[in-house]
Amino acid sequence: MMNTSTSQNVDHRNRPRIVVVGMGATSCLGRNWPATWAGLRDGRGGITRNTDRLPLERFMTDIGGFVDGFGPTSPDSDPRIVKLEARFLHLGLASAEEAWKPLTGKPYDPDRVAVVAASAFGGMDLQDNERVKAESRGRLNMGPYTVPGLLINQLGGQISQHLGLLGPGFGPSNACASGGHALVLGAMLIRLGMADMALCGASESVFVPSVVNSFATMKALAVIKPGDRGFDDPSQSSRPFSADRAGFVMSEGSGMIALSTLDEARRLNLEILGEFVGLAVNSDGYHMAAPFKSQIEKCLKLALQDAGIETNCIDYYNAHGTSTTVNDSTETLALKGVYGDFTKQIPVSSIKGALGHSLGAASALEAITTVESLRRGEIVPTINHVVDPELDLDYVPGQARSKPILHAMSASFGFGGTNNALVFRRWNDD
Amino acid sequence: MIEIRHDELIQNIRTTAKIPSKVLITSTSRFQDDLGVDSLDFVSILLNIQDDFGIEWTDEEISGILTVSDLLDGLKKRGVKLLAA
Numbered sequence: 001m002m003n004t005s006t007s008q009n010v011d012h013r014n015r016p017r018i019v020v021v022g023m024g025a026t027s028c029l030g031r032n033w034p035a036t037w038a039g040l041r042d043g044r045g046g047i048t049r050n051t052d053r054l055p056l057e058r059f060m061t062d063i064g065g066f067v068d069g070f071g072p073t074s075p076d077s078d079p080r081i082v083k084l085e086a087r088f089l090h091l092g093l094a095s096a097e098e099a100w101k102p103l104t105g106k107p108y109d110p111d112r113v114a115v116v117a118a119s120a121f122g123g124m125d126l127q128d129n130e131r132v133k134a135e136s137r138g139r140l141n142m143g144p145y146t147v148p149g150l151l152i153n154q155l156g157g158q159i160s161q162h163l164g165l166l167g168p169g170f171g172p173s174n175a176c177a178s179g180g181h182a183l184v185l186g187a188m189l190i191r192l193g194m195a196d197m198a199l200c201g202a203s204e205s206v207f208v209p210s211v212v213n214s215f216a217t218m219k220a221l222a223v224i225k226p227g228d229r230g231f232d233d234p235s236q237s238s239r240p241f242s243a244d245r246a247g248f249v250m251s252e253g254s255g256m257i258a259l260s261t262l263d264e265a266r267r268l269n270l271e272i273l274g275e276f277v278g279l280a281v282n283s284d285g286y287h288m289a290a291p292f293k294s295q296i297e298k299c300l301k302l303a304l305q306d307a308g309i310e311t312n313c314i315d316y317y318n319a320h321g322t323s324t325t326v327n328d329s330t331e332t333l334a335l336k337g338v339y340g341d342f343t344k345q346i347p348v349s350s351i352k353g354a355l356g357h358s359l360g361a362a363s364a365l366e367a368i369t370t371v372e373s374l375r376r377g378e379i380v381p382t383i384n385h386v387v388d389p390e391l392d393l394d395y396v397p398g399q400a401r402s403k404p405i406l407h408a409m410s411a412s413f414g415f416g417g418t419n420n421a422l423v424f425r426r427w428n429d430d
Numbered sequence: 431m432i433e434i435r436h437d438e439l440i441q442n443i444r445t446t447a448k449i450p451s452k453v454l455i456t457s458t459s460r461f462q463d464d465l466g467v468d469s470l471d472f473v474s475i476l477l478n479i480q481d482d483f484g485i486e487w488t489d490e491e492i493s494g495i496l497t498v499s500d501l502l503d504g505l506k507k508r509g510v511k512l513l514a515a
Binding site for chain 2: 082083136139143145
């Protein structure tokens with residue numbers, strides 16, 4: 001067991017304890033974290049059909065998860081970044097400001113705040129729009145904001161610029177594990193003493209034909225056909241751990257978490273939402289896209305070791321749970337490999353049934369969900385679930401569940417063979 | 431002949447470069463010094479004119495445009511007829 005109390009400022013390995021002091025999100029269930037959480041807890045699905053964003057002349061599917069009212073063409077677009085017509089910047093900056101709101105007016109040192117803002121694809125939507133325009137243009141054919149807008153690290157740059165955060169900055173890109181990797185990197189910077197706080201997370205919006213259609217042709221994306229239960233009700237298209245899961249459903253969104261040393265959080269009199277006690281990242285060295293069970297198991301074990309807790313201390317596991325055949329079976333087997341006989345006592349849920357898969361942003365949203373679950377003692381359900389006889393864990397189907405949670409794990413795995421696992425602990429300020 | 435309304439052109443410049451309404455745009459306005467249009471926004475203005483009215487620009491023309499008047503002259507040289515509002 002981890003041997004720390006809330007009175008100690010260092011963890012079991014004598015490192016500064018790291019706490020969560022702010023969270024922000026955009027998703028297809030809401031334009032901020034409270035709205036997103038309410039939808040998740042109520043078991044609502046955010047996946048819809050949108051032929052304006054995904055016309056079938058160009059896209060192999062018209063079903064996805066869309067964030068309303070943001071971005072360069074929206075009337076309520078953020079005027080400070082309206083020239084940067086890449087949606088991931090607009091979604092990411094909005095959730096960064098939400099996560100940083102508790103720090104407003106607080107006397108922190110901006111040079112000691114890191115910004116780690118990730119994305120898998122960055123501004124590919126802007127690049128695609130510019131490419132289409134360029135086809136009908138002459139020599140002067142590419143907008144000058146294309147390069148600044150498509151850079152993945154521009155998200156961190158805009159957050160730094162508009163929130164005045166001047167410490168170390170990184171823009172990691174690790175496919176569908178990007179957001180979790182950002183949290184790991186932010187915590188590492190704090191543990192190394194390079195920052196007192198870190199605003200970390202990810203943003204993604206990449207509804208462009210080259211990405212959507214490539215995911216479809218590689219059979220990772222669900223292409224919902226007539227007769228499928230998702231055809232008439234698109235909110236049933238993403239079905240993690242279900243017998244009839246048919247691939248992931250792509251969505252857009254963002255998630256940001258403000259991390260702080262316990263010392264700094266107390267000095268600034270911040271509300272502590274949870275403690276970030278364990279982390280791990282590793283690589284598969286195996287395949288360009290397929291998950292690798294043994295390395296996932298190792299990653300989960302490393303995170304438990306980092307947290308200084310035993311396997312039977314985990315009260316909830318927030319899954320990568322993509323709704324693809326291979327991920328959900330591999331993840332289930334990996335959990336059994338790590339937790340053994342205890343696995344069936346761990347509630348396992350995936351929010352991708354409700355939110356779809358926001359790629360790089362997904363694991364940031366999942367980390368936020370995990371922290372909120374700890375705070376509230378509420379586990380959000382895996383929606384659209386139909387029992388698969390080969391997947392026999394407790395997937396919390398359909399309805400949220402109340403349960404006191406002390407430790408919870410969230411994990412994610414990305415193409416290119418990259419994994420992360422995060423362990424959070426409920427905060428008891430006594 | 432391409433016809434462009436003068437007020438539409440001015441509005442195009444204002445919208446593209448996000449020039450505040452309190453800043454008056456006249457024919458003698460210098461893009462950078464008077465209107466605060468940086469080099470990126472300036473190229474965006476020319477691209478929008480190209481997209482909206484089908485007028486392409488050479489590198490020499492671009493480097494010679496410093497004021498709104500220069501831009502209007504460049505359009506006239508391309509045979510564009512500027513219409514009053």
